[in-house]
Amino acid sequence: MANWYSECSPLERRTFWASFGGWGLDALDVQMFSLAIPALITAFGISKADAGLLGSVTLFFGAFGGWLGGALGDRFGRVKALQITVATFALATFACAFATSYPQLLVLKAIQGIGFGAEWACGAVLMAEIIRAEHRGKALGAVQSAWAVGWGAAVLLSALVFTYAPAEIAWRILFAVGLIPALLILYIRRGLKEPPRAASRAAEPPFFATLAGIFHRDVLRSTLIGGLFGIGAHGGYAALTTFLPTFLREVRHLSVLGSSAYLAVIIVAFFCGCVASGIISDRIGRRANVTLFAAACVVTVLVYIFAPLSNSQMLVLGFPLGFFSAGIPASMAALFSELYPAGVRGTGVGFCYNFGRIVSAAFPFLVGYLSDHIGLGAAIGIDAAFAYSLVLVAVLMLPETRGKVFEQATAARA
Template identity: 90%
Template structure:
């Protein structure tokens, strides 16, 4: 990161840290749910399928949140939209701590999904439009690595809370900490500059902005980008939602033991995001994604189906986390480069989050299939199928590396 970062302007650096912080704290809120699943099952007396439905609802509403948040950014500005979305998912996560019934928790998870889906779309496009083209892949890959930071913080908090607090209230304490992202809003309001937007987007009705991505000029990008999103989110959701449960209930690891395995995957995810950004800027978006998709399929199948010892699983956790990071780390740059300025936020938000509408079924399917074929095989089959969709989609998309956006081109001219 140091080379491109040292060449960045003060505005680029401030925007980077605002986007990085928002995504890290977003990950903190979302990943706490996966770590709390066993406690939620016990607290509400629900099945694994019911627990999977909580994750599916979050992903489903995240799809609408991303589309809506991207359109808000196109219409009213990236920075203002980012403030609203961070507050939404932070407050919703905090409210989950006070849920008294399964239905209440289901509703709050839906609101959380709206917030974090919109947050990514606003932050990614803000960063894509501020950073210079030759560093776009590296910068946005570095922003995506913030997910590993938030994920790691969630694992540490989970280990501490569940070790020192009674199980019946530990999960509530964990969700209450979700209010922390709201503090980022204070930083977002200071020092950030709204990137230039097309004048037409400021006058276009909001509903027209939402539907603009289905215009014939960009329809192909929207359809293929949506398929890309299905595979990327489906694979990640199938793998990570029940991975803590798999390590504890199938591999019979303690909370602290499973945290060690997750730590290896999380560190690898961080490294994979940085590597994907560098590779993407050097050899192109398509080759980069195809490589990581193939590697994901092979690694997931080995991790789940091979008769590995605990030590071997620990070692294989690094390539599992590394390769699973490469796909999401490339999505912000790739999707941003597919759309013109007037619908860029809407397009990025839709493509990234549309996958959540369909991928919302993956956690539920893993929970359902686990009752018939076991949790491990259910995770492996679903994840491998999803990553295959990514491979198909990226082969149908154009190469966009180094694209100069309209605003930058006009400034240079």
């Protein structure tokens, strides 16, 4: 990481850290939900399927937010859209702390989903347009690794809060804390500059034309296959992580602190996998990189869930599980950005990355439903393996885009 980072301009570095921080805070706010599921089930007297629906609602509206956020970035500028989206997901997370009923929580999780879906689309395209082509995969892979940082912070906060606070108020404390760090990101992003194309807004198309532009015949194939890619990537991740803490506690009978140790291994591995995927992607190409990580995901998930492993063996296998599951999302920002021309790049990236959430929103609910019939472990394993298989199918139909130079790259560095 140090070599490519040392070659970056001050603008590229500021953009990197702003995007890294925003995505990390997204992860902090979103992952606190999965860690609070057992407490939410007790607090509101809901089933696992109801809890899974909360996650599904967040994913579904995240898809809408990503499409909308990408189009807003194309139309009004990346930085302005980023500031709005950070405020949206942070305030929605904070409001979850004061929910008094299950329907209220559903609505607030929907608003949170809109915010974090839009934030990723704006931040990923901004970074893709600012960073030079030869470092795009490494930089965006490193940005994606911020999810592990936020996830790890959520695990630490959860272990601390649930250890020292009663369960009935601990989950409220977690959601309330989600507001605080976002204020720093809002301050940092005021110093960012729009990419030259976004700052020069001559002959802008109508906003709804921007939304529909990704269905033009010139880019329709990329949109359809990219959407399938998103379904597999998000479906696998959602099926695996939404109920993983619950699986470790209820099936493996680990305490909060014990399950946190297992999650820590996966989170560290996720960070390493994001960085490694970015490096490999720039060296061997986007398609070969995704194929490698997706195939490894299918095998590792099945072994982790179905093999008769001891707790110690699960701890060891947790590293490749987290490592390989990271490689797919870490490659998506660079790949999707390189599929689209400048005028619809934000819209295309936002749609492909987040459309998967519309369909993958069913995966947490399906895991919760199937767990009542075949057990939680089997439900997670089957759903996750199927989803990662979709990624393999999609990536084989996409073109290789490594090294693509964007229209405004030279002007941005200047």
